[in-house]
Amino acid sequence: MSEATAINVAARASLWLKPHRIVLILIALGLALCAIFFMRWDWLPQYWAMGLMGIWRALWILAVTCALGFALAVPLGLAQAGGPIWFSAPAKVFCTIIRGTPLLLQLWLLYYGLGSIFPQYPWIRESWLWPYLRQAWPYGVVALTFSFAGYEGEVMRGAFAGVPRGQLEAARAFGMSRWKIFRRIWLPQAFYRALPTLTGETVLQLKSTPLVATISVIDIFAVSSKVRQDTYLTYEPLLLLALIYMTITGILVFVFSRIEARIPVKIG
Amino acid sequence: MAPGWGGTLLVGLLHSLEIAIGATCLGLLIGTAGAFGKLYGGPVTRDLLAVYTTVVRAVPELVLILLLYYAGTDLINQVLAAMGYSRVDISGLAAGIFVLGFVQGAYSTEVIRGAILAIPQGQIEAARAYGMPPGLMLRRITLPAMLPFAIPGLANLWLIATKDTALLAVVGFFELTLATRQAAGVTKAYLIFYLAAGVLYLAVTLFSNLVIGRVEARSRRGMPSVKEAR
Numbered sequence: 001m002s003e004a005t006a007i008n009v010a011a012r013a014s015l016w017l018k019p020h021r022i023v024l025i026l027i028a029l030g031l032a033l034c035a036i037f038f039m040r041w042d043w044l045p046q047y048w049a050m051g052l053m054g055i056w057r058a059l060w061i062l063a064v065t066c067a068l069g070f071a072l073a074v075p076l077g078l079a080q081a082g083g084p085i086w087f088s089a090p091a092k093v094f095c096t097i098i099r100g101t102p103l104l105l106q107l108w109l110l111y112y113g114l115g116s117i118f119p120q121y122p123w124i125r126e127s128w129l130w131p132y133l134r135q136a137w138p139y140g141v142v143a144l145t146f147s148f149a150g151y152e153g154e155v156m157r158g159a160f161a162g163v164p165r166g167q168l169e170a171a172r173a174f175g176m177s178r179w180k181i182f183r184r185i186w187l188p189q190a191f192y193r194a195l196p197t198l199t200g201e202t203v204l205q206l207k208s209t210p211l212v213a214t215i216s217v218i219d220i221f222a223v224s225s226k227v228r229q230d231t232y233l234t235y236e237p238l239l240l241l242a243l244i245y246m247t248i249t250g251i252l253v254f255v256f257s258r259i260e261a262r263i264p265v266k267i268g
Numbered sequence: 269m270a271p272g273w274g275g276t277l278l279v280g281l282l283h284s285l286e287i288a289i290g291a292t293c294l295g296l297l298i299g300t301a302g303a304f305g306k307l308y309g310g311p312v313t314r315d316l317l318a319v320y321t322t323v324v325r326a327v328p329e330l331v332l333i334l335l336l337y338y339a340g341t342d343l344i345n346q347v348l349a350a351m352g353y354s355r356v357d358i359s360g361l362a363a364g365i366f367v368l369g370f371v372q373g374a375y376s377t378e379v380i381r382g383a384i385l386a387i388p389q390g391q392i393e394a395a396r397a398y399g400m401p402p403g404l405m406l407r408r409i410t411l412p413a414m415l416p417f418a419i420p421g422l423a424n425l426w427l428i429a430t431k432d433t434a435l436l437a438v439v440g441f442f443e444l445t446l447a448t449r450q451a452a453g454v455t456k457a458y459l460i461f462y463l464a465a466g467v468l469y470l471a472v473t474l475f476s477n478l479v480i481g482r483v484e485a486r487s488r489r490g491m492p493s494v495k496e497a498r
Contacts, residue, residue: 018311021311024312100427100469100470100473100474101431102431103434104438104445106466109462112449113458113462116456116458203326207328207329209328210330210331211330234342235339238334245327245328
């Protein structure tokens with residue numbers, strides 16, 4: 001091993017193992033041990049399966065709403081960036097309304113508001129959609145999808161507008177059709193531009209998923225509420241819940257940083 | 269029902285705005301202190317602040333609100349009991365402001381830290397060279413010079429604060445969303461009341477945007493335009 005790499009490794013280790021940091025880590029470990037030994041965790045085996053189910057459901061909602069929301073954000077951004085006024089104006093109004101009102105209110109508006117309107121129409125009750133409309137989760141998915149689309153649509157607008165004109169002009173000079181320009185040039189470059197914000201938006205979306213528990217969808221947050229009701233414990237379920245969300249956030253950030261690292265930095 | 273349900277909604281809106289303003293002010297205080305701690309503090313302060321901002325930004329607001337709401341009121345009551353006083357009921361307003369302000373503080377710490385770093389270093393060095401004491405430098409140089417860089421981020425935080433007040437409905441604080449839920453539940457006119465509440469929130473956002481635009485233009489006067497710089 002050469003001297004330079006040895007110094008490098010030592011420098012990296014000393015970054016983490018400064019004296020004050022060792023003390024802080026020990027204090028944190030002590031607090032964690034106190035939490036493990038002095039708080040009550042005997043309810044854990046009983047709710048273990050339910051909790052895993054809740055985590056799975058939260059992740060599922062996160063993945064579906066992010067995918068659908070992004071699919072909706074692309075036309076929203078495109079309409080605002082280069083569309084004629086009768087496309088861009090509705091898209092702008094949609095984004096403004098979604099970004100200007102709380103997600104909780106949108107969720108309750110859909111679930112309680114629309115949910116109370118639907119049963120009044122016989123043709124809705126007879127349609128094939130009715131079995132879904134009677135459940136809570138479709139409203140949650142729609143509200144979260146719209147929310148993601150509203151915020152990400154604004155990002156995509158900037159990303160589409162930020163692609164250099166010359167790129168599009170060159171594509172046109174090559175005789176590409178408009179669809180092909182969009183598919184091969186405009187969308188990929190806009191996507192690369194939007195990618196760094198996508199990490200943040202996905203984490204924000206993860207932090208929004210517990211709201212669906214307020215309309216009786218059983219995600220991990222609802223499970224922790226049930227534990228609190230059943231066992232009369234206040235802190236333990238909430239602390240574990242915070243830890244679970246922090247872990248998921250950490251994994252998300254790590255995965256996205258790996259994806260970002262694969263994408264060429266130099267564009268345009 | 270003398271004022272009608274519309275009056276209930278407006279009272280809810282008032283409570284929402286009170287909380288949002290209080291939380292933003294508390295968040296600004298925490299954020300300024302946090303930013304200075306992160307930039308100029310000792311190693312322990314810096315690490316603790318990093319933990320604070322990371323944890324708060326990684327955990328859903330709803331979970332934090334529940335945790336801080338119960339933990340905060342519990343802690344105060346235990347301290348009071350230990351000092352020999354009787355238990356007090358913490359007002360929802362104070363608890364809401366504290367909880368949201370604590371969350372806002374983590375975000376404003378990052379915004380203000382970034383803004384201070386964006387100040388041209390020469391200005392701060394010049395102030396030091398003039399022999400300004402730190403307090404005077406903060407008041408005369410750092411805070412005014414960082415403001416144009418911080419205002420867009422802080423304005424965003426204000427908009428988030430107005431919307432985050434809705435989450436307090438879950439812990440039973442009477443603000444616009446909970447008022448709407450009660451009004452809608454009693455009258456069974458769900459759609460109308462939720463739409464009305466949506467319009468109220470939207471009006472707050474649009475009005476804020478108007479004011480923010482003015483403030484931003486004023487704080488940026490004399491600086492090169494962002495559009496021209498691109």
